[in-house]
Structures are given as C-alpha cells and as structure tokens.
Amino acid sequence: MKFQTDGLILREMSIGESDRLLYILTGSDGVIKAFAKGAKSIKSGKCAPTSLLSYSRLTVYKTRDSFNIGDARSLRIFSRLRSDVRKMCLAQYFCELAMTVCPREAPAEKQLRLILNSLYLLSESKRDERLIKACLEMRLTAMAGYTPDLLMCGSCGAYTAPTMFFVPASGRLECADCGGARNKGAVPLGAAALTALRHTVYADDDRLFSFSLTDEGLDALNTASESYIKYRFEKDFKTLAFYKTVAG
Template identity: 40%
Template sequence: MQIQTQGLIIREQTVGESDRLVTVLTADEGVLRAFARRAKNIKDSKNSATQILCYSRLNLYKGRDKYIINEAIPIEVFFDLRKDISRLSLAQYFCEIIAEFSPEGVDSAEYLRLALNALHFLCKGSKPELLLKSIIEMRLLTYAGYMPDIVGCASCNAYESPHMHFMINEANILCDNCFKPGPERSAPMNPAVLKAMRHILYSDTEKMFAFQLTESSQTELAAASEAYLLSILDRKPKTLDFYHMIAN
C-alpha cells in the first residue's frame, strides 16, 4: 500500500553501508519507522530529506511489517540549528522525548505542530532556550495524557499563595499553608511561574508561546518541568545530559 505524507525525521540510524532506518513523526500516522534504501549515498535524492531534524514530503510503501521510503523531498531542513551547538543539542533532546511520548498509528497533528514550532523558535532564537524547553516538555506531557492538576491546592483548593509547591510524584500543587516538607519530591513555584505553567497547560495552541518570564522564573519553571518529565520517563535521556553539559 502506498502512503503519501509529511513528517519530521526525529531519529536516524545507519543500516549496512548505505541504508537508513528513520523514525518519523507524521500528522496522520503518528510515529512510524521506515527504511530508506541508499539514503546514505550523497547522490541519492533521499539523502538530505531523511536526515534527523528534516521536515519532508514522503512517499512510502507499507508492507506487512515495515515501511519503505520510496521518495523523500525536503520541505524544511532547519539549517540554522547546525550553526549553534546549544540549540542543536536542545533540538535533539526534543526529538528524543517526542519519539518517546508520541503515539503510533493515530492522528498526531498536535504533536507534529508542537515539534515544528519548537524547531522554528530555536532556529530564530526568538525564545529563551529554558523557556522553550519548559513549554515543549509540559505541553508534550499534556498531549500524552500526563497533564498535572494545578488549578488549585490539592488540599484546600486555594488558587494561589505567595509560593505554591509542585508535587512531582502526585502531579498536583500545594499552597504554603498545606505544604509540609518531607520525602516527597517538590518544586517551588512563585506566582509568575505558576501563571506560566497554567498558561502552557491550558492555553490555546496559537497562544501557548505568547508569554515572557524573568530569567530567575525561567530557571524555576525549567526545574519543575524537567523534574516532572523525568519522573514519568523514569530515566534521564542522554541528549538531556549533553544539553546540560553544553549549556552550562
């Protein structure tokens, strides 16, 4: 069966001397894995279009147990990412977690839109990296069914307090009055950080990137979002370690 689609290459692996096995995030089929024969050959038309971080128009053949890419034409290669090692490493981290949480075989337009927006903002350098990282982590988890409950304090329903405490394992928040220090993992959130987190989770797609934070609040938000993602993933991605090493 022939399939025509558009997708972002979020993982690539060399197979043999000249073939590639790629993981592609598509709007209509979700995440799929496909072979691109002779794609490592620089003269092959599929060479650039099947590299990681390339958004491409794909013609695939769906066999019984695998996809074969017959034709691939690049739409956007996000070339500017390769000019900055920090942005490139963050983009690779985005690809790894998107591959982890995106579904297979179902409509995934929201996931693809999120990924493409992330790469667009990284290329332009128009959003601080820490802020962009938090947006992608929390919105991705929301799409995947892990939206935390941060409408109000889980104990007294208070909407805000001088500080709220994001309870990592319980995926909720406690106000200052209800929070008791203990073995449970938590991350402090000042009012600006809590407002930003709510905006990321609850805003319309078109507005999710439309806010700003001070550098200190970005750091606080980034600590909370990363801790929450790692608690669900239950491992630390190698791309995240590399990003921290580069960024620091």
C-alpha cells in the same frame, strides 16, 4: 500499501554502506520506523530529506511488518540549528522527547505541529531556550494524557500563595501552609512561575509560547517541567543531560 505523508526525522541510523533506518514523526501515523534504501549516498535525492531534523514530504510503502521510504523531498531543514551546537543538542532532546511521548502508528497532527513550532522558535531565536523547552515538555506530556491539575492547592483549594509547590509525582499543587515542601521532589514556585506553568498547560495553542518570565522564573519553570517528565515517563533523557553539559 502506498501513501504520502509529511514527517520530521527524529533519528537516523546507518544500515550497511548506503541505507538508513529512520524514526519519523508523521502527522498521519505518529512515530514510524522506516527504511530508506540508498539514502546515505550523497548522490541520492533522499540524502538530505532523510537526515536528522529534516521535515519532509515522504512517499511511504507499507508492508505487513515494515515501512519503506520511496521518494522524499525536504519541506524545511532548520538550517540555523545545524550551525549552533547548543541549539542542535536541545533539538535532539526534543526528538528524544517526541520518540518517548508521541503515539506510534496513530495520528499525531497536534504533536507534530507543536514540535515543528518549537524547532522554528529555537532555530530563529524567537524565544528563550528555557521557555520553548518548558512549553514543549508540559504540553507534550498533557497531550499524552497526563494533564496535571494546576488550578489550586490540592489540600486547601487556595488559588495563589506566596510559595506554591508543584508535586511532580502527582502532578498537583500544594501550598506552603499545607506542607507542600514535604512532598518528594516538590518544586517551589513563586507567583510568576506558577502563572507560567499554568499557561504551558492551559493556554490556547496559538498563545502557548506568548509569555515572558525572569531568569529565575524560567529556571523554576524548567525544574518543574523536567521533574514532571521524569516522573511521568520514568526516564532519564540522555540528550537532555548532554544539552546541559553543553549549555553549562
């Protein structure tokens, strides 16, 4: 079967002298693993559009047990990411996140749009890196079916508290009075960071990245979103650890 789809190259691996094995996030089929014959050759028209972080229009041939890329053409290459090591490292974490969290061979239009938006904001320096990262982490996790319950303290029902604790293992809140600090891995959140965390989960798609937060708030927000990802997917992301060594 032959079909055309648009996809973001999440990972590229060399196969032999001239071929590539790709992991691609497509809107129509989620994450697919596909071969691109002859794509490593600079002379091949497939070289750039099958490179890491290229967003490309692809002709795909599906057989019983594999996907093969025919024609490929770049729609967007996020060139500014490539000249900034730190941003490139964060973008690679976004890719690892997508590989882990997005559906396989099932539609993923919303996830693809979210990741493309994140890469665009990162590439163009439109938002703080921590803000983009936390939004993507929380939103992707929610899209995967793990929407946390951030409405109120899970024990007493308080909507606000001077310090509210986010409990990553359960995806719930517990206030200081109810002993929130006693939960394993509990992340303390001030009022602004709590509002921001709620925003990353509950805001409309087109407003997702539209907020600002102090440095301190962004750090707390990131501690919460990273912990949540880690508990939900039981994974230490290598690309995240690497980004942190580069970001310092």
